[in-house]
Amino acid sequence: MAQVIVVTSGKGGVGKTTSSAAFATGLAQAGKKTVVIDFDVGLRNLDLIMGVERRVVFDIVNVITGEAKLSQALIRDKRVESLSILPASQTRDKDALTKEGVATIIEELSKEFDYILCDSPAGIEKGALLALYFADQAIVVTNPEVSSVRDSDRILGVLQSRSKRAEEKKEPVKEHLLVTRYDPVRVERGEMLKLDDIQEILRIPLLGVVPESESVLKASNTGNPVILDAESQAGQAYKDAVARFLGDDRPMRFTDSEKKGFLSRLFGGRAA
Amino acid sequence: MSWLKLFRGKQAEMPQTATAAKERLQIVLAHERIGRQGEDFLPKLQKEIVELVARHVSIDPGRVNISLERGGDLSTLAIAVELPGPEPVRRAS
Numbered sequence: 038m039a040q041v042i043v044v045t046s047g048k049g050g051v052g053k054t055t056s057s058a059a060f061a062t063g064l065a066q067a068g069k070k071t072v073v074i075d076f077d078v079g080l081r082n083l084d085l086i087m088g089v090e091r092r093v094v095f096d097i098v099n100v101i102t103g104e105a106k107l108s109q110a111l112i113r114d115k116r117v118e119s120l121s122i123l124p125a126s127q128t129r130d131k132d133a134l135t136k137e138g139v140a141t142i143i144e145e146l147s148k149e150f151d152y153i154l155c156d157s158p159a160g161i162e163k164g165a166l167l168a169l170y171f172a173d174q175a176i177v178v179t180n181p182e183v184s185s186v187r188d189s190d191r192i193l194g195v196l197q198s199r200s201k202r203a204e205e206k207k208e209p210v211k212e213h214l215l216v217t218r219y220d221p222v223r224v225e226r227g228e229m230l231k232l233d234d235i236q237e238i239l240r241i242p243l244l245g246v247v248p249e250s251e252s253v254l255k256a257s258n259t260g261n262p263v264i265l266d267a268e269s270q271a272g273q274a275y276k277d278a279v280a281r282f283l284g285d286d287r288p289m290r291f292t293d294s295e296k297k298g299f300l301s302r303l304f305g306g307r308a309a
Numbered sequence: 310m311s312w313l314k315l316f317r318g319k320q321a322e323m324p325q326t327a328t329a330a331k332e333r334l335q336i337v338l339a340h341e342r343i344g345r346q347g348e349d350f351l352p353k354l355q356k357e358i359v360e361l362v363a364r365h366v367s368i369d370p371g372r373v374n375i376s377l378e379r380g381g382d383l384s385t386l387a388i389a390v391e392l393p394g395p396e397p398v399r400r401a402s
Binding site (some may be wrong): 183186187 | 327333334337341
């Protein structure tokens with residue numbers, strides 16, 4: 038039976054799709070058969086971040102309405118074997134996504150894959166609710182910023198009350214905190230919420246910390262999930278997070294500001 | 310910008326805005342979390358109050374009314390427990 042993981046946050050623009058793409062790629066790199074589904078119907082973007090936008094023929098709504106078979110809509114990744122992408126539709130309205138339709142797709146995917154990642158849209162509307170409904174585990178993506186932390190708390194409440202597991206009074210959805218866009222230098226200056234503070238407020242286990250990094254934008258520019266950039270701190274942080282998810286015990290990195298040398302202090306500059 | 314910092318004292322009294330962020334979050338979330346559990350805790354609260362009161366006075370569990378009203382700034386929890394009239398005088402055995 039596959040594990041269904043929702044990547045969610047409540048707030049938009051915190052890095053859900055970047056994290057979904059990185060995480061799915063990382064799981065596949067670890068040899069797990071992984072599929073990542075874009076639930077953002079009307080505003081699909083996972084295809085761009087994954088660099089498969091020109092290979093989209095059918096999408097999740099086509100599968101739900103029966104216009105295409107699931108196997109026709111799935112896009113196999115060319116970089117990492119055992120990774121597939123199921124794109125969202127770009128034009129249809131959100132009502133095209135139904136609970137029954139999603140249930141059928143997840144059931145069918147469960148036969149073939151180890152992990153089913155659901156990239157949630159922002160908000161707590163239908164698309165977001167459907168993305169988390171079938172989840173066994175949740176990766177809550179949070180920025181060190183008040184509105185993001187508040188929305189994460191809200192979405193945790195939704196996970197605990199409106200997921201399938203909650204409705205059926207089963208073991209609750211396993212929650213993981215993924216802090217992204219963390220800037221240790223600003224934290225040290227007292228300008229940004231500390232990791233400890235975010236954890237203290239949200240009270241869920243920490244899966245990883247991804248530092249603010251220029252490589253994330255570079256990765257999305259070219260459609261390569263940032264985890265494939267092994268040189269970058271963000272890529273390494275995602276690799277660590279995937280390893281932890283799979284049971285490895287790895288210390289957190291990139292959470293303290295490095296002591297800068299004289300030259301870099303003089304000229305500034307940011308982490309790669 | 311960054312070369313200027315060399316001349317500034319270390320951490321020249323900058324306001325620690327992160328502390329304000331944490332405090333504001335803790336307050337707003339404490340409030341929002343209560344609202345979220347609203348439907349769930351009332352039945353349990355009612356049961357426990359009935360048990361507690363029944364330890365001291367005999368009451369009819371059906372005649373206990375608990376209601377919670379939420380307002381913007383003020384929420385009220387009203388608990389009404391109907392107590393039975395004076396017990397009939399017991400005959401000496």
